[in-house]
Amino acid sequence: MHFPFQKFLVCAGTVLALTSSAASAQRRKAKPAAKPAPAAAAAPVPAPVSDSVALRRIFDEALLRGESYENLRYLTGNIGARLSGSPQAQLAVEWGKTTMEKAKFDRVYLQEVMVPHWVRGSKERGEIVGNKDKGIKVPICALGGSIGTGGKLKAGVVEVHSLDEVRNLPEAAVKGKFVFYNRPFNDALIEPGAAYGGAVDQRALGAVEAAKKGAVGALVRSMTSARDDFPHTGTMRPATIPGAALSTNAADKLSQLLKANADLQFELEMECIALPDEKSYNVVGEIKGSKYPDEVITVGGHLDSWDLAQGAHDDGTGCVQSIEALRLLRVAGFKPERTIRAVLFMNEENGTRGGNEYARLAAANKEIHLAAIESDGGGFTPRGFTVEGDAATVAKLAKLAPLLAPYHAAEVTAGHSGTDIEPLQEAVHPKALIGYKCDSQRYFDIHHTAADTFDKVNRRELELGGASMASLIYLLSKYGL
Amino acid sequence: MHFPFQKFLVCAGTVLALTSSAASAQRRKAKPAAKPAPAAAAAPVPAPVSDSVALRRIFDEALLRGESYENLRYLTGNIGARLSGSPQAQLAVEWGKTTMEKAKFDRVYLQEVMVPHWVRGSKERGEIVGNKDKGIKVPICALGGSIGTGGKLKAGVVEVHSLDEVRNLPEAAVKGKFVFYNRPFNDALIEPGAAYGGAVDQRALGAVEAAKKGAVGALVRSMTSARDDFPHTGTMRPATIPGAALSTNAADKLSQLLKANADLQFELEMECIALPDEKSYNVVGEIKGSKYPDEVITVGGHLDSWDLAQGAHDDGTGCVQSIEALRLLRVAGFKPERTIRAVLFMNEENGTRGGNEYARLAAANKEIHLAAIESDGGGFTPRGFTVEGDAATVAKLAKLAPLLAPYHAAEVTAGHSGTDIEPLQEAVHPKALIGYKCDSQRYFDIHHTAADTFDKVNRRELELGGASMASLIYLLSKYGL
Numbered sequence: 001m002h003f004p005f006q007k008f009l010v011c012a013g014t015v016l017a018l019t020s021s022a023a024s025a026q027r028r029k030a031k032p033a034a035k036p037a038p039a040a041a042a043a044p045v046p047a048p049v050s051d052s053v054a055l056r057r058i059f060d061e062a063l064l065r066g067e068s069y070e071n072l073r074y075l076t077g078n079i080g081a082r083l084s085g086s087p088q089a090q091l092a093v094e095w096g097k098t099t100m101e102k103a104k105f106d107r108v109y110l111q112e113v114m115v116p117h118w119v120r121g122s123k124e125r126g127e128i129v130g131n132k133d134k135g136i137k138v139p140i141c142a143l144g145g146s147i148g149t150g151g152k153l154k155a156g157v158v159e160v161h162s163l164d165e166v167r168n169l170p171e172a173a174v175k176g177k178f179v180f181y182n183r184p185f186n187d188a189l190i191e192p193g194a195a196y197g198g199a200v201d202q203r204a205l206g207a208v209e210a211a212k213k214g215a216v217g218a219l220v221r222s223m224t225s226a227r228d229d230f231p232h233t234g235t236m237r238p239a240t241i242p243g244a245a246l247s248t249n250a251a252d253k254l255s256q257l258l259k260a261n262a263d264l265q266f267e268l269e270m271e272c273i274a275l276p277d278e279k280s281y282n283v284v285g286e287i288k289g290s291k292y293p294d295e296v297i298t299v300g301g302h303l304d305s306w307d308l309a310q311g312a313h314d315d316g317t318g319c320v321q322s323i324e325a326l327r328l329l330r331v332a333g334f335k336p337e338r339t340i341r342a343v344l345f346m347n348e349e350n351g352t353r354g355g356n357e358y359a360r361l362a363a364a365n366k367e368i369h370l371a372a373i374e375s376d377g378g379g380f381t382p383r384g385f386t387v388e389g390d391a392a393t394v395a396k397l398a399k400l401a402p403l404l405a406p407y408h409a410a411e412v413t414a415g416h417s418g419t420d421i422e423p424l425q426e427a428v429h430p431k432a433l434i435g436y437k438c439d440s441q442r443y444f445d446i447h448h449t450a451a452d453t454f455d456k457v458n459r460r461e462l463e464l465g466g467a468s469m470a471s472l473i474y475l476l477s478k479y480g481l
Numbered sequence: 482m483h484f485p486f487q488k489f490l491v492c493a494g495t496v497l498a499l500t501s502s503a504a505s506a507q508r509r510k511a512k513p514a515a516k517p518a519p520a521a522a523a524a525p526v527p528a529p530v531s532d533s534v535a536l537r538r539i540f541d542e543a544l545l546r547g548e549s550y551e552n553l554r555y556l557t558g559n560i561g562a563r564l565s566g567s568p569q570a571q572l573a574v575e576w577g578k579t580t581m582e583k584a585k586f587d588r589v590y591l592q593e594v595m596v597p598h599w600v601r602g603s604k605e606r607g608e609i610v611g612n613k614d615k616g617i618k619v620p621i622c623a624l625g626g627s628i629g630t631g632g633k634l635k636a637g638v639v640e641v642h643s644l645d646e647v648r649n650l651p652e653a654a655v656k657g658k659f660v661f662y663n664r665p666f667n668d669a670l671i672e673p674g675a676a677y678g679g680a681v682d683q684r685a686l687g688a689v690e691a692a693k694k695g696a697v698g699a700l701v702r703s704m705t706s707a708r709d710d711f712p713h714t715g716t717m718r719p720a721t722i723p724g725a726a727l728s729t730n731a732a733d734k735l736s737q738l739l740k741a742n743a744d745l746q747f748e749l750e751m752e753c754i755a756l757p758d759e760k761s762y763n764v765v766g767e768i769k770g771s772k773y774p775d776e777v778i779t780v781g782g783h784l785d786s787w788d789l790a791q792g793a794h795d796d797g798t799g800c801v802q803s804i805e806a807l808r809l810l811r812v813a814g815f816k817p818e819r820t821i822r823a824v825l826f827m828n829e830e831n832g833t834r835g836g837n838e839y840a841r842l843a844a845a846n847k848e849i850h851l852a853a854i855e856s857d858g859g860g861f862t863p864r865g866f867t868v869e870g871d872a873a874t875v876a877k878l879a880k881l882a883p884l885l886a887p888y889h890a891a892e893v894t895a896g897h898s899g900t901d902i903e904p905l906q907e908a909v910h911p912k913a914l915i916g917y918k919c920d921s922q923r924y925f926d927i928h929h930t931a932a933d934t935f936d937k938v939n940r941r942e943l944e945l946g947g948a949s950m951a952s953l954i955y956l957l958s959k960y961g962l
Contacts, residue, residue, distance in 0.1 A: 063668045064669055187545055187941075188540070188545055190540070190945070192941070225941060441942045459706075460673070460922045464671075
C-alpha cells in the first residue's frame with residue numbers, strides 16, 4: 001500500500017496527539033525531538049499513576065529503549081544451540097546471570113540441578129533404497145533421547161498413521177522393519193498447538209510401540225504443517241530402538257514411493273548417545289516486594305534449547321522477555337508490592353529437571369507463590385494469556401485484561417500455561433499458572449529445527465510480548481488474586 | 482517448547498473431537514484418513530446451515546484445500562515486480578484473468594485504464610563524500626516519480642526533521658544543497674501504520690518543499706522501524722528536483738558523520754524517467770447474486786507493485802486473497818444472494834488510476850454497491866476489519882464480528898479502508914468501505930523494498946485472511962447492511 005497523502009493530512013492530527021507523550025525520546029541513535037517526553041522518561045519516584053498510564057509507560061520503555069532484542073541477538077548468535085548438558089548450556093547460564101546482574105535486580109542467583117546429557121553425534125543420515133542402484137538421501141534427524149543405530153541399519157518400511165494401527169498390526173507385518181508414522185497435522189485446526197497436540201504422540205511413543213512388535217526403528221513425520229526439507233527433532237520416550245524424524249517433504253516422498261514399491265528399504269545411520277548426567281543451573285533474578293515481600297510472582301522461559309539451531313523462538317524469546325519484564329518495571333520507576341522473580345529454567349526440552357527443582361525448592365523453603373507466568377510459545381505478536389486456575393481466578397484476570405486491549409494482548413482464556421511452571425501447582429499451589437499467548441501460526445514452521453534462528457524474530461513483536469508480561473505482573477503485584 | 486506428553490493424553494480427546502469434522506480430508510499429498518469428512522466436503526446444493534457452520538466450512542476449504550498460497554508463489558516467482566506500465570504488469574493482468582477463469586467465476590473481464598509509466602533506470606548510486614579521499618557508498622533508491630539526476634549530482638547536506646523545519650530555514654542554508662529528512666518512525670505507537678502516517682510526509686512532499694528553497698535534491702530516511710540496509714521506495718509528489726530514500730542504517734550513518742563534519746557532501750546518481758502513459762487494466766471476476774443480482778459487494782487488492790521486489794505482501798497477498806474469497810464461497814457450495822466481485826486494481830502505488838476508473842464505471846453504469854473490502858496491509862495473521870461508514874453501519878458489522886472470533890478476526894473498528902475502493906464513496910455511496918486488518922508489526926520491515934518476497938508470507942496466515950474475507954462477504958451477502 002501507499003498511504004494516500006490526503007489521508008495522511010486528515011489523520012496527522014490524531015497521530016501527533018497520540019505521539020506527544022512518547023514520540024520524542026527515540027531509541028538508540030535517533031535524534032531526540034524538541035520537547036521532552038514526560039510519560040517516557042523514567043522518574044525515580046513517580047507520582048501514583050492510573051493503571052492505563054502505568055502500562056503505557058511500560059510499553060514506551062519496551063518499544064523505545066528495550067533491551068530484549070539485543071539480548072536475544074547475543075544469546076542466539078554468540079552462544080547458539082544449548083541443549084542440556086552441553087558446554088553452550090553452561091555458557092547460557094553464565095550469560096543469564098550476567099545479564100540479570102547488569103539489569104540491576106535486587107538479587108541474582110543459581111539453583112543447581114543435574115540434567116540429562118544426550119548427544120546427537122557427528123553423523124546422521126537417512127536414505128530411501130528402492131529397486132534401483134541409487135538411493136535417495138532424505139533429510140532426517142535423531143529424535144531427542146534416541147539410541148544410535150550402531151552403524152548402518154537397513155530394513156523394509158511399514159507406513160502407519162497412528163499408534164493404534166501399530167498395536168493392531170500382526171507382528172509379522174512389523175518385525176524387522178521400520179515403522180513409519182505419517183499422520184500429518186490437522187490443518188483445519190485454527191491453533192497450531194492443537195494440531196501439534198493431535199500428532200505428537202507419534203514422536204513421543206512411536207518407537208516404544210514399534211519396538212513392542214519387533215520393529216528395528218521408528219521413522220516419524222516432522223511435527224509441522226509446513227512442507228519443506230527441515231526435519232524437526234523433539235523428545236521421545238526411552239525405547240530400545242532408534243527414532244528419527246523425516247522432513248515433511250521426505251515423508252511425502254517415502255509414502256509416495258512405498259505406494260509404488262512396498263518392498264523398498266530405508267537405511268538409517270545415527271550416532272547419538274546418552275552420556276552421564278551433568279551439573280547445571282536455573283538462573284534466578286529477583287526484585288523484592290515493597291509491601292508483601294513474601295509473596296512471589298514468577299515469570300520465566302527455558303534456557304536450554306534443542307541442538308539443531310539457535311533456539312531463538314524456543315525459547316530464547318521467553319528468556320529475554322522474562323528478564324525484560326523485570327527490567328521494564330524497574331526502569332519505568334515501579335517498585336512492585338510483591339516479590340517478582342525472573343527464572344531461566346534449565347532442561348525444559350528433555351526432562352523438565354529445572355522446573356521440578358524450582359518447585360521442590362519453593363516447597364522446601366515454604367514460599368508463598370501467588371502466580372507464575374511462562375513464555376514458551378515463541379516471541380510472536382501478542383494475543384493475551386492462557387490460565388490454569390479456578391474459575392474465579394480466570395474471571396479476575398479477565399477483568400484486568402481490558403487494560404491490555406490497546407496492545408492487542410487482552411485475550412484471557414483457560415488453557416495450558418507452561419511446562420516449567422506446572423510443577424509449582426502440586427508444590428506450592430499458586431492461585432494461577434499463566435501462559436503468555438502469542439500468535440503461533442509461524443511457530444511450528446521452525447520449532448525444533450535448524451531454522452529457529454534470530455532472523456525469524458521481529459523486534460517489535462518481541463518487545464510487545466515482554467511489555468505485555470511486565471504489564472500483567474504490574475497488575476498482579478498491585479491487586480493480588 | 483515440547484508438549485508434555487501427560488498433557489497430550491489429557492487433551493487428546495478434545496483435539497480429536499475438534500478434528501472429527503475436518504481432520505480427515507488433508508491437503509495435497511497427505512493420506513486421507515479412515516472416515517469421510519462431512520463438513521469439509523463441498524456439497525453442490527447444501528442444506529441450509531447456521532452461520533457458524535458456514536464459516537467453519539469456508540475455513541476448512543481455505544486451510545485444507547486452499548489455492549491462494551500457490552497462486553501467490555506463481556505471481557511473485559514467475560512474474561515478480563510489476564510496476565504500472567511495465568511488461569510484468571501486463572503479464573500480471575493476464576495471470577489474474579486466467580486465474581479467475583480457472584476458478585470458474587460467472588464472468589471475468591478487464592477494465593481498460595491508462596496508467597503512468599515511470600522507470601527507475603539501470604543505475605542508482607549514493608555516496609557520502611567527506612574530507613577523506615574515499616567515499617562511503619550507501620544503499621539508496623529513487624523515490625517513485627522522481628526525476629533523474631542527469632549524471633552525478635554532488636552537494637552539501639542539511640539535515641532536518643520536518644517539512645516545517647525546511648519552510649522556516651533561510652534560503653541560504655538550503656540553496657544548492659541536499660535536504661536530508663531524518664525523522665524516524667515513532668516506535669512508541671502500537672500500530673505501525675500510524676507511525677508510517679506520522680513520517681511519510683517527508684517522502685511525499687520532501688522534495689517539493691526543498692525545491693522551494695533552492696535545494697538540489699531530497700534525501701529521505703526510509704519509512705520503517707527496522708534498522709537495516711534496505712532502502713524503501715514509495716511515491717513522491719512531482720518535484721523539480723530528485724528524491725531518494727536512504728536505508729535507515731545509511732540515514733543513521735549520514736547523520737552521525739554530519740555531526741562530525743557539517744561540510745561533507747553527498748553524491749547522487751539516478752537515471753529514472755517518466756515515459757508516456759501506457760494502456761493497462763483492472764481485472765474483474767464476478768459471481769452473480771441469486772436474490773439481489775443488482776447489489777454489488779466488491780473485494781479487492783492491487784495488482785501493481787513497486788519495482789524493487791516481488792510485491793508479495795504489497796499487494797500480491799491482497800490479490801490472491803480476493804480471488805480466493807470468491808473461490809471459497811463457490812467450492813464450499815454457497816451461492817451468494819448478492820453479486821460478488823473480486824477486483825485486481827491496477828496502479829494503486831503511483832496514481833490510483835484503476836481505483837478511480839472502477840468507481841467511474843460503477844457510477845456511469847448506475848450500479849448499486851452495498852460494500853467494498855480491500856486487503857492491502859499485507860497477508861499477515863488476521864485481526865479483523867476497519868470500516869469507513871456511519872456509526873450504525875459500523876455497529877451492524879460489529880454485531881456480526883463475534884462469528885469470526887474463533888478465527889481471531891473479530892476486531893471491527895472505524896478506520897481507513899483501502900486506497901482503491903475509496904473512490905467508490907463519492908461515485909456510488911456504498912454503505913461501507915472495509916479494510917481487511919491483519920497484524921502489521923512485520924509489514925514496514927519489508928514494505929516497498931527488495932525484501933518483500935514470497936518467503937515472508939506464511940501459508941496459514943494468508944489462508945486465514947482469505948477465509949476471513951470470504952466469511953464477511955458471506956454474511957454481508959446474506960444480511961445486507
